[in-house]
Amino acid sequence: MRKEEKSGQIFDLTILRRIYGFLTPYRGRFWMLVFLIMMMALVVPLNPLLIRHTIDTYIFAGDYNGLSVMLLIMIGVLLVQGFLQFITAYMAGWLGQTVIRDIRVQLYEKILMLRLKFFDDTPIGRLVTRTVSDIETLNDVFSEGLASIAGDILQLTLIIGVMFYTDWRLSLISLSTIPFMLVSTYIFKEYIKKSFTEVRMAVANLNSFVQEHITGMNIVQIFNAEKLEYEKFVKINKEHRGANIRSIWAYSVYYPVADVISAAGTGLIVWYGSREILHETLTLGTLTAFIMFINLFFRPIRMLADRFNTLQMGIVSTERILKLLDSEEYVANNGHFEADNLQGNVRFENVWFAYNEEEYVLKDISFEVKQGETIALVGATGAGKSSTINLLSRFYEINKGKIFIDNVDLQDYELKSLRSKIGVVLQDVFLFSDTIENNITLGDKTITREKIIEAAKLVGAHEFIDRLPEGYDYNVMERGASLSVGQRQLISFVRALVHDPKIIVLDEATSSVDTETEEMIQNAIAKLMKGRTAIVIAHRLSTIQNAHKILVLDKGEIKESGTHETLLERNGWYAQLHKMQYKEFAS
Structure with missing residues (x-):
């Protein structure tokens, strides 16, 4: 079992304090909810007492006027109880949904700031589970956990006190089945805790598998791996089903057992109380009240087991969420230099970089490119070309050495300001399921439609965009599936150019387009590179x-x-690469 999947302790004060910290903006509402739950706990025991008084005082005496008054009082108590149940359920639900909204926004903001290495090591499906499923579990903590547990405990305490105050003998008989209930509840709690943990693991695995394989569906189909992947999915889905059935089995056993124990307690009360009534040492009202008390008493006990499990799973989910929120896997943004007046002079000095410690993919790299110049990186796959440009935008941090832009250390630049001056066009173009305009501007309202069209004309994209059904408002669908590879590449050029970068990075930017499109892009690049690095x-x-x-x-x-x-x-490495490529084209 992964470390992150292990069950937490219910009364982990550190985690509980962090959970309460999420409530800080809504503390007033939370304590109002606690107060209302306490009030409801005080109202619940009134009904049996009122019924006892009604039976013993008015029914046997034939006092219909008094009976009518008591009926109105009981109706009033029921209305108050119903109102309290409504308002507490609504407030708990509102509080839970509002808090998890805040946590989800906070979590997504954190994810946006994480360095790319984190995503290299973490399955996306697991992050989806953290952002959706785990936070939904945390919602139950606020809506059914902390405050409700306090209310249940108070209700049990009050009922026990009222029962002993009314008749200590019936109270002892009523509570004689409690040890059996406590044992069964403990066994249920331990079993369901384990099964819930298995369910959470199964959900995370299922999310990871589905997300990954839907994203890579083209590879699955290209290599005729549909049957194999189907069998893998069936296995994972079977594990998910099994985990859920184990939790269902626990509930299916526990609740009937709890009902039997509760019924046994009621039976003992009826047996003993009937005998005492016959001996005229007990009233019918008192016996009726105790039958109601026993039902009111066992219900919170049954609910407490469920609530403690809810709280425990909330603690586990909170641990996972906090682990992500507290992650140090982000690029430190401690720079104070703004890149507004960036010229574009780039210098690498003895740069070493490794994705994994000591497995260096860049070794003692040094070079310089001045403002307005073009530098090209060539080499075989895995030579370190893409790694070099990834360091320039601080997607990854170097292990040794220095990188300077305009003689300022890269780490001294404010990160957002730095990246706003570097335009990147990648080989694998990613487009969101949105309009062409929004994919170009990425939500930047300062970029006008006129500026977009101007840039599109420069790279030759305007003509094909204009022919689309809705032009720049055309939805490209997920990952730009409705466009060709070349069209997606042209849009990525427009996206880079409208942000007016001082440094342009082209990573295999023309390798996925045909010769005609490549020539068009090269002509546009020649114009646009003037004055840019x-x-x-x-x-x-x-x-x-x-x-x-x-x-x-x-x-x-x-x-x-x-x-x-x-x-x-020189007839060296480059000459060999040139000859090999010339032979490929000649053949």
């Missing part, structure tokens, strides 16, 4: 022949650097 990664060496400098990377090291002509003359 460009870092280009490309397999097609023909697209970077005009770069001011080309770096040849292999296994994280710079093997060669120079212009296209210079590197060809």
Whole structure:
């Protein structure tokens, strides 16, 4: 069992304090809810006492006037009790939904700030479980947990006190079945705690599997793996079903057992009370009241077991949520330099970087590119090209060395300001299920439609966008599924350009488009790079022949650097890559 899936302790004061901390903006409503629950606990024992008084004082005496008055009083008490039940249920539900809304927003804000390495190591489905299912479980803590448990305990205490005050002998007989109820409740609580933990694990695994395989459905179908993946899903779904059935089985056993024990207590009261009535040492009103008391007494006990399990699962979910909220896996944003006047001079000095400790993918990388220049990174897959540009936007932190922009250490820049000046176009273009305009602006209201159209015309995207049914308001569907690869690539260019970056990063930006589209993009790039620093990664060496400098990377090291002509003359690494690619195109 994963460490994060283990059950927490119900009375973990640290976790309970953190849970209460979520209630800080709504403390007034929370304590009002507690007060109303306490009031309801005080009202509940009144009904048996009123019925006892009515039977013994008015019914046997034939006092219809008194009986009518008592009936009105009992109706009033029932109305008050009903109102209190309504208002407490509504307030508990409102409080729970409001708090989890706040927590979900806080959690999603945290996720947005996490560094990419965190997402490399964490299944997305598990994050979905934290953001949706675990927070819903926490809702039960506020709506059915803390305050309700306090109300149930108070109600039990009051009922026991009233019972002993009314008749201590009947009270002892009534409570004689309590040990059996407590034992069965404890066994149920322990079993259901284990089964609930299994359910949470099964839900997380199911979410992870479904999210991952729906996202990669094209790979599944390309390799005819539908049957294999179906069998995996059936197995995971079977585990989910089994975990839920085990919890259902526990409830199916516990509640009938609890009802039998409650009925046994009632039977003992009726047997003993009837005998005492025959001996005229007990009144019928008192016996009737005790029958009602025993039902009122056992109901909170049954509910307490469920509420404690709810609280326990809430503690487990809270631990997971807090682990994510407290995660230090984020890029420290301690810089104070604003990038408003960024020129675009980039310098790497002896940079070492590893995704995993000591497994360096970049080794002692040093280079410089001045404002307005274009530098190209080439090399085989895994050479470290993409890692180099990921460091520039601080998606990952370097292990050793320094990176400077305009002679300012990269870490001294305010992160949002820095990234606003770096435009990135990736090989694998991601588009959200939204309009083309929103995919370009990403919600930036300062970018006008006119600016979008201007940038689209420059890269040659305006013509195809204008032909779409709703133009720039056309919904591209999830991941841009309704567009071709080339169209998605062109939109990503527009997205990068409308933000007016000082540094442009192109990661295999033209590798997924046809020759005609590539030529159009290259012409647009030539115009747009003027005055901007460009870092280009490309397999097609023909697209970077005009770069001011080309770096040849292999296994994280710079093997060669120079212009296209210079590197060809050296007849080294670059020349070999050029010859190999020339043969590929010639064949």
